[in-house]
Amino acid sequence: MKNEYKILEIKDIIINTQTIKTFIFDWKMEKDEIPNPGQFMMIWNFNGESDEKPMSVSKIDLDNEEIGITVKNIGEFTNNLHSLKIGDELGIRGPYGNHFKLNGDNIIAIGGGVGMAPLRSFVEHAKSENKNVDVVVASVTQCELLFEEDFKKLGVNVFTSTDDGTCGYKGFATHRTIDLLKSRNYDMAIVCGPEIMMKGIFNILEDNNIPGQYSMERYMKCAIGICGQCCVDNTGWRVCIEGPIFSSEEIKQITEFGNYHRNGAGIK
Amino acid sequence: MLNMELCGIKLENPLLLAAGILGTTAASMNRVLDAGAGGVVTKSFSKEPNKGYNNPTIAEVEGGIINAVGLSSPGVELFKEELSLINRERKTEKSGKNNPNKIAIASIYGSTPDEFNYVASKIGDLIDMIELNISCPHAMVGYGSAIGQCPDNTFDVVNAVKNNVSVPVLTKLTPNVTDIKEIALSAQEAGSDGITVINSLGPGMKIDINAGVPILKNKFGGLSGPAIKPIAIKYVYDLYEDLDIPIVGVGGIRTFEDVVEFLYAGSSAVQIGTAIMYEGLEIFSQINHNLIKFMEDKGFKSIDEMVGYAH
Ligand SMILES: Cc1cc2nc3c(=O)[nH]c(=O)nc-3n(C[C@H](O)[C@H](O)[C@H](O)COP(=O)(O)OP(=O)(O)OC[C@H]3O[C@@H](n4cnc5c(N)ncnc54)[C@H](O)[C@@H]3O)c2cc1C
Ligand SMILES: Cc1cc2nc3c(=O)[nH]c(=O)nc-3n(C[C@H](O)[C@H](O)[C@H](O)COP(=O)(O)O)c2cc1C
Ligand code: FES
Numbered sequence: 001m002k003n004e005y006k007i008l009e010i011k012d013i014i015i016n017t018q019t020i021k022t023f024i025f026d027w028k029m030e031k032d033e034i035p036n037p038g039q040f041m042m043i044w045n046f047n048g049e050s051d052e053k054p055m056s057v058s059k060i061d062l063d064n065e066e067i068g069i070t071v072k073n074i075g076e077f078t079n080n081l082h083s084l085k086i087g088d089e090l091g092i093r094g095p096y097g098n099h100f101k102l103n104g105d106n107i108i109a110i111g112g113g114v115g116m117a118p119l120r121s122f123v124e125h126a127k128s129e130n131k132n133v134d135v136v137v138a139s140v141t142q143c144e145l146l147f148e149e150d151f152k153k154l155g156v157n158v159f160t161s162t163d164d165g166t167c168g169y170k171g172f173a174t175h176r177t178i179d180l181l182k183s184r185n186y187d188m189a190i191v192c193g194p195e196i197m198m199k200g201i202f203n204i205l206e207d208n209n210i211p212g213q214y215s216m217e218r219y220m221k222c223a224i225g226i227c228g229q230c231c232v233d234n235t236g237w238r239v240c241i242e243g244p245i246f247s248s249e250e251i252k253q254i255t256e257f258g259n260y261h262r263n264g265a266g267i268k
Numbered sequence: 269m270l271n272m273e274l275c276g277i278k279l280e281n282p283l284l285l286a287a288g289i290l291g292t293t294a295a296s297m298n299r300v301l302d303a304g305a306g307g308v309v310t311k312s313f314s315k316e317p318n319k320g321y322n323n324p325t326i327a328e329v330e331g332g333i334i335n336a337v338g339l340s341s342p343g344v345e346l347f348k349e350e351l352s353l354i355n356r357e358r359k360t361e362k363s364g365k366n367n368p369n370k371i372a373i374a375s376i377y378g379s380t381p382d383e384f385n386y387v388a389s390k391i392g393d394l395i396d397m398i399e400l401n402i403s404c405p406h407a408m409v410g411y412g413s414a415i416g417q418c419p420d421n422t423f424d425v426v427n428a429v430k431n432n433v434s435v436p437v438l439t440k441l442t443p444n445v446t447d448i449k450e451i452a453l454s455a456q457e458a459g460s461d462g463i464t465v466i467n468s469l470g471p472g473m474k475i476d477i478n479a480g481v482p483i484l485k486n487k488f489g490g491l492s493g494p495a496i497k498p499i500a501i502k503y504v505y506d507l508y509e510d511l512d513i514p515i516v517g518v519g520g521i522r523t524f525e526d527v528v529e530f531l532y533a534g535s536s537a538v539q540i541g542t543a544i545m546y547e548g549l550e551i552f553s554q555i556n557h558n559l560i561k562f563m564e565d566k567g568f569k570s571i572d573e574m575v576g577y578a579h
Contacts, residue, residue, distance in 0.1 A: 003328040007478035044324055046479045052323035091479055222326045226545050227337060228292035228311065236299030238290075265319045266292045266311075266342040 003224055005044055005091035006032065011066065013086055017144050019073045020114055021082055022058060025092065027067040035060055035067060036099035037122035038190075038215060038245045042223045043069065044091030047084065051077045054220045054240075056118035056192075057095060060125075070146070072114035096223045097244045100213050102126055104188025108180070108210070110136040110201055112173050112193025116146040118215050118244075119192055127154045134159065134184065138173035138193065142166035174200035186210050199258030202251055212248045216257070219264050229264070232256055269560055270306075271369065272571040274514060274537050275436035275461040277396050278357075280369035281306040281556050282571050283527070286518050286541030287375035287399060287440070288312060288337065294353035297372070301355055304552035307371035308354065309539060312401040313341035314377050315387055321406075327474045327483040332493015332520065332542055334472045336406040336486035339377060344387045351394040371396040373438065379410040381428035388429045388437075397435050400425060400460075403442035403467035405490040413442040413467070419454040426458035436461035438516060443469050443499055449510050456513050464516040464539065465503045468492040493542040494520040501533050508534025508576050522546060524558035531571065532578035 012024040027035075035041070035057045044052040059068030073082045084090070100122045107126055111119045116137060126133050133156040139145045140163045151158045160168030161176035169176045173193065181204070191201050192215035205212045218230040218239040225241040232239060233256040237246075251257055260268045270281035284307045290296045291311035300308055320340025327334050341347060354372040374395040378384040388398055402425055404412030415421040426439055439455040441448060443466040452463050468490025474483050482488070500519025507515055517535030521527060522543040530538045543551055568574055 001328045001330075005476055005479070005483070007476065042323075044479075044483075046476075046481050050322075050324070050481070050485050052485075089479070091476065091483075221323060221337060222335075224326070224328075224545050225548075226289050226542065227326065227335075228290040228296050229340075231290065231293050231296035231299075233293065233295045236290075236293065236295035236297070238296070262293070262342075265317045265340050267317060267346060 003093050005093050007089050007091050010084060010086050010088050010090065016070065016146055019144065020070060020146055022068045022070040023081070023090075024059070024066055024068045027065055029062055029065050033095055034062070035095035037125050038099035038118050039095035039097050040244060041069060041092050041094035042096065042220075043081070044093070045077065045080055046091060047088060048080060049076075052091070053077050054223060056215070058117040058120045060121045070114060070117040070120070094223070096240055098242065100190050100245055102129060102131070104186070105131055106186045106188070107131055107133045108136065108177075108186040108189045109133060110138070110173055110177055110189065110191045110193070111146070112138045112197045113140070113144065114146065115193030115215070117192070119190060120147050120150065122190055123151060123156060124154060127156060133157070134180065134186070136161065136173055136176050136180065138162070138176065138197070140164065172200070173197055174204060177201060177204055181208050189213070191215070195258050202248070206248065212251075213245050214251055215244050216246060217244065218261055221264075229266070269563060269569070270556060270571060272537070274516070275397065275438070277371055277436060278369045279306040279371060279537065282531070282537040283552050283555060284373070284516070284537055284539045285309055286539035287401060289541040289544060291375070294350040298353075298355045300549060300552070301367060301370050303549040304556050306369070306537070307373060307396070309373040309375050309399055310347075310351070311341055312339050312375040312377045312404065313344055313347045313387070314339070315344055315383055317341065317343040317346070322485045324483050324485055327489070329472070329474055329491070329495075331495025332491060333545070334470070334474060334484065334489040334491050335468065336484045336489030338486065339404060339407055339411070344390050348391060348394060351391060356396060373397040373399050375399045375401050375440070377401040377404065377407070377411060381424045384425050385428040385432055388433045392433045392435055395435065397438060398429065398433060399438040399440050399464055400429060401440050401467070403440050405442060405444055405468055405471040406486055406488060413444055416442045416451060417445050419450050422451050423454045423458045426455050426460045430459035438462040438464045440464040440467055442467045443503060448503055449506065452507050452511055456511055460513060462514045462516060462536075463507060463511060464518060465507060466496070466500045466519045469496045469499060492519070494522055496520045497526060501529055504530060504533040504535050505578070508579065522551070524555045524562060527555055527559060528562060528574065531574040532576070534576040534579065536575050
């Protein structure tokens with residue numbers, strides 16, 4: 001059955017920042033479905049207080065048959081994940097949702113905070129296809145910058161920006177992007193981060209006629225398109241099926257984008 | 269050709285969206301209407317907001333899923349906003365489209381007749397029908413099937429609501445009883461305009477043998493999907509003989525053949541839920557399309573002629 005859990009040992013844990021860790025799992029690419037960059041997994045933590053939440057696939061290593069998820073510790077569930085050790089087990093079902101499409105040659109990837117997670121696997125893929133990729137890595141402060149080293153190793157241009165100026169450009173991802181666009185040309189953009197940031201980036205990319213693909217987050221229960229929890233106004237699209245990646249044209253139709261979302265009870 | 273009436277309300281076709289599937293927002297219900305459903309039943313809601321159970325809320329099993337979403341909803345006050353935005357035939361000030369012969373049915377729940385009545389009284393002008401959920405197999409103590417497993421409680425809830433609303437009322441029954449006839453007759457006697465059968469079956473459980481624990485956070489949940497269809501068909505078939513009011517059949521419908529089977533057994537209309545997971549939203553237009561072909565082949569001129577055909 002497609003939606004059955006694979007119970008997998010945590011093979012490795014990479015401490016990315018003070019609040020972000022990457023968990024690595026063996027993933028039989030032949031047998032299990034190969035994830036595409038932008039897709040997500042449902043992660044079931046049955047150790048202690050059982051719960052399950054969506055996480056993007058940040059690493060897809062076809063050669064070594066490994067995948068990774070990158071988790072920011074922001075609440076009970078993610079805190080429990082952070083307390084796990086190598087060898088502990090998690091239930092994983094997926095991959096779910098649509099994915100980023102590689103339809104440009106000069107790509108800008110813009111991510112804020114843990115929003116870098118889905119961008120990472122895409123950038124890796126785009127580089128293997130010999131595309132030009134610039135990445136804007138943004139965070140509140142220096143010690144929260146995610147994957148800067150990974151990106152440099154991949155040979156992409158990395159432009160950091162921190163709100164407080166402790167690393168790279170001082171200011172928001174939006175300002176950094178405006179600055180970059182003055183001197184560089186792109187024919188595609190992928191974006192993931194806090195929605196308020198994505199909204200700002202959306203406006204900038206629209207002004208510059210750069211088609212974008214945006215990774216959205218909404219509260220999820222089933223992830224298989226039936227509970228209705230993740231639907232967005234006014235199109236009714238399910239973020240778990242028609243998303244989580246939406247094109248600029250689609251984003252224009254999502255009236256709640258950057259405005260509001262619903263919690264687990266459906267309250268805005 | 270598929271036009272029909274349910275409790276005096278005109279419907280473009282007999283396919284309705286089942287309660288609890290894609291029924292949390294007006295936008296998603298409008299999408300289901302656009303995809304070809306004749307009507308939608310909302311996610312069940314009550315007086316107060318309810319968070320429901322934590323994940324995992326759904327586990328796939330052979331022939332369907334078990335779920336314990338736990339009746340999560342924002343409560344009637346906030347949900348009224350969504351109801352007012354559904355593009356049904358009798359459009360409200362807010363809803364955009366006038367969709368001829370498309371209807372919205374509000375599924376409500378509560379723990380007492382008063383609570384049901386309170387919720388029903390708040391929404392009468394925003395919807396075309398009310399469905400009373402007295403049959404959820406994994407609801408909190410005192411809710412759901414705790415009511416629908418007792419003929420007297422069923423009577424009291426239906427009676428309370430019927431005395432106060434003008435729209436038709438469907439009563440949704442649980443299959444998890446020894447004598448469904450007694451309960452259905454109770455609902456009919458209390459004035460219910462129709463019966464919906466069945467809610468999810470069980471409850472059931474799935475243990476992940478590698479994790480070594482039940483998957484659902486609530487440990488158990490209601491079984492739905494193709495596996496429960498034969499049981500639903502039998503209930504519809506039996507109740508068709510016992511009742512004077514129309515039956516809405518639900519449980520495991522995935523193809524037009526399933527719909528025909530439900531009509532033949534005695535349902536006037538049907539609801540579709542879990543199969544959306546396999547077929548996508550196209551399921552509604554596909555079934556409508558194939559149903560018309562089937563009717564032409566067999567020489568049926570209306571849905572009505574097919575209802576109870578197997579008796
Ligand atoms: C498609 C998708 C991909 C995601 N990818 C990542 C990722 O790669 N890395 C990462 O760190 N986080 C990711 N998230 C967010 C992650 O799921 C939430 O941060 C996490 O659920 C928070 O749980 P918590 O209990 O620690 O915090 P809580 O305090 O419970 O919640 C904090 C916030 O997280 C969100 N959230 C809570 N529960 C859910 C849920 N069931 N579904 C969706 N959102 C929820 C809510 O907005 C909530 O306000 C993703 C979310 C989605 C929808
Ligand atoms: C995820 C899920 C949530 C449900 N929520 C409700 C609900 O809120 N109220 C209700 O009356 N029935 C609810 N049901 C039951 C369905 O409406 C339906 O009776 C049952 O699933 C059988 O039909 P199916 O096999 O076509 O899904 C739910 C079912 C599922 C799968
Ligand atoms: S999470 Fe259930 S429909 Fe998307």
